Amino acid sequence: MKIAVLGGDGYCGWATALYLSSRGHSVAIVDNFVRRLWDHELGVETLTPIRPLSERVRVWEELTGRTMEVFSGDVMDYDFVASTIQTFRPDAVIHFAEQRSAPYSMIDRKHAVFTQMNNVVGTLNLLFALREFSPDCHLVKLGTMGEYGTPNIDIEEGYITIEHNGRKDTLPYPKQPGSFYHLSKVHDSHNIMFACKIWGLRATDLNQGVVYGTITDETEMDERLVNRFDYDEVFGTVLNRFCVQAALGHPLTVYGRGGQTRGFLDIRDTVRCVELSCLHPAAPGECRVFNQFTEQFSVLDLAHMVQAAGKKLGMTVKIDHLPSPRVEAQEHYYNARHSKLVDLGLTPHLLSDSLLDSLIAVAVKYRERIDSSVFLPQVFWRESRNVRTRQTPVAAGAVRP
Numbered sequence: 129m130k131i132a133v134l135g136g137d138g139y140c141g142w143a144t145a146l147y148l149s150s151r152g153h154s155v156a157i158v159d160n161f162v163r164r165l166w167d168h169e170l171g172v173e174t175l176t177p178i179r180p181l182s183e184r185v186r187v188w189e190e191l192t193g194r195t196m197e198v199f200s201g202d203v204m205d206y207d208f209v210a211s212t213i214q215t216f217r218p219d220a221v222i223h224f225a226e227q228r229s230a231p232y233s234m235i236d237r238k239h240a241v242f243t244q245m246n247n248v249v250g251t252l253n254l255l256f257a258l259r260e261f262s263p264d265c266h267l268v269k270l271g272t273m274g275e276y277g278t279p280n281i282d283i284e285e286g287y288i289t290i291e292h293n294g295r296k297d298t299l300p301y302p303k304q305p306g307s308f309y310h311l312s313k314v315h316d317s318h319n320i321m322f323a324c325k326i327w328g329l330r331a332t333d334l335n336q337g338v339v340y341g342t343i344t345d346e347t348e349m350d351e352r353l354v355n356r357f358d359y360d361e362v363f364g365t366v367l368n369r370f371c372v373q374a375a376l377g378h379p380l381t382v383y384g385r386g387g388q389t390r391g392f393l394d395i396r397d398t399v400r401c402v403e404l405s406c407l408h409p410a411a412p413g414e415c416r417v418f419n420q421f422t423e424q425f426s427v428l429d430l431a432h433m434v435q436a437a438g439k440k441l442g443m444t445v446k447i448d449h450l451p452s453p454r455v456e457a458q459e460h461y462y463n464a465r466h467s468k469l470v471d472l473g474l475t476p477h478l479l480s481d482s483l484l485d486s487l488i489a490v491a492v493k494y495r496e497r498i499d500s501s502v503f504l505p506q507v508f509w510r511e512s513r514n515v516r517t518r519q520t521p522v523a524a525g526a527v528r529p
């Protein structure tokens with residue numbers, strides 16, 4: 129298939145682009161590199177020394193003989209999106225190209241507005257470009273499990289059948305997102321659903337859980353293909369951060385009691401889920417939703433698992449409970465359905481001791497690059513001021529090819 133990976137220079141996108149290319153698909157990466165600028169804005173760095181996209185792609189092409197096109201530009205720029213679709217003519221577009229950090233969106237008004245503009249406008253541009261130039265192309269859009277929040281009933285995959293006053297209907301599952309970032313994903317979901325209904329577009333909304341890990345078969349082929357590994361309080365995801373903290377002998381920073389339970393998945397399953405979605409496209413007019421995670425854990429479960437893995441490696445790992453910077457339930461019911469991708473053929477990589485060992489090993493390997501000053505939360509949901517409010521978000525559009 130011809131597959132465009134929007135956000136292909138990012139964490140999930142880079143792993144996905146390589147995987148799809150290795151599977152024989154013809155891949156184009158679309159990115160404006162704004163994620164790299166957000167690191168500069170925040171004064172943080174990925175643990176792993178990632179190379180510029182041009183070098184990454186050159187190394188991949190030399191190693192495999194497979195070509196990969198690159199379109200550098202901003203999905204908020206409609207002309208750019210439209211010309212990319214017209215030039216590449218993809219069978220599927222995978223849309224990862226959004227601002228994906230909840231804390232970033234909660235820094236202040238500017239960062240909330242920026243996040244919603246970047247994400248909602250980018251997706252709208254894509255929907256209009258598909259309608260205009262490629263109405264049969266399948267949109268695979270990354271949403272998040274965070275769209276649902278933590279309701280006191282089971283979470284379904286996108287839709288729920290409800291009986292009310294003697295009548296019955298299947299309706300979008302209620303959303304209770306926990307940040308302006310998560311809200312941007314809810315707005316996207318509504319826009320995509322509407323576009324499928326009125327224009328007959330085909331879409332798959334992947335409500336992804338929290339991704340962990342950095343190694344895939346493809347990134348392991350050469351050090352220069354290494355993927356991002358974010359561990360800071362704004363962009364780091366929790367398990368990656370715990371592994372880095374363990375490697376440094378820093379206490380694991382659990383927010384509150386740590387009973388917050390979420391869906392998680394290995395980066396190797398992210399790439400497979402995306403491919404499965406492309407290979408089994410939605411029907412014209414259909415907006416289907418898959419919950420893309422493989423296991424659910426509480427934050428404290430993960431801390432205990434990292435503690436045990438560290439102990440086996442001879443490390444002493446302590447657990448600290450910090451006041452939660454977020455507004456979220458610290459103990460709650462959580463049971464989310466996630467069978468549709470398994471039905472399509474996903475065989476999950478479950479979180480194992482060996483995976484935890486390898487994650488800690490990555491952290492140990494790059495120990496010299498760890499900056500422990502970025503572990504502690506600095507963005508608080510209820511406070512209007514924090515150390516980061518001095519900063520202006522790097523506007524999408526600042527970077528041009």
Ligand SMILES: NC(=O)c1ccc[n+]([C@@H]2O[C@H](COP(=O)([O-])OP(=O)(O)OC[C@H]3O[C@@H](n4cnc5c(N)ncnc54)[C@H](O)[C@@H]3O)[C@@H](O)[C@H]2O)c1
Pocket residue numbers: 134135136137138139140141158159160161162163164201202203204223224225226227228246250270271272273336337338339340356365524
């Ligand atoms: N990483 C996770 O744990 C996780 C969990 C659930 C959902 N997701 C979703 O998956 C997607 C990818 O996440 P990620 O972790 O790879 O994020 P990332 O920040 O590493 O990558 C996103 C990429 O998109 C690019 N981008 C952002 N705005 C753009 C714009 N306006 N124009 C062009 N390019 C732009 C960035 O430069 C970056 O390379 C996001 O939509 C995110 O919400 C991620």
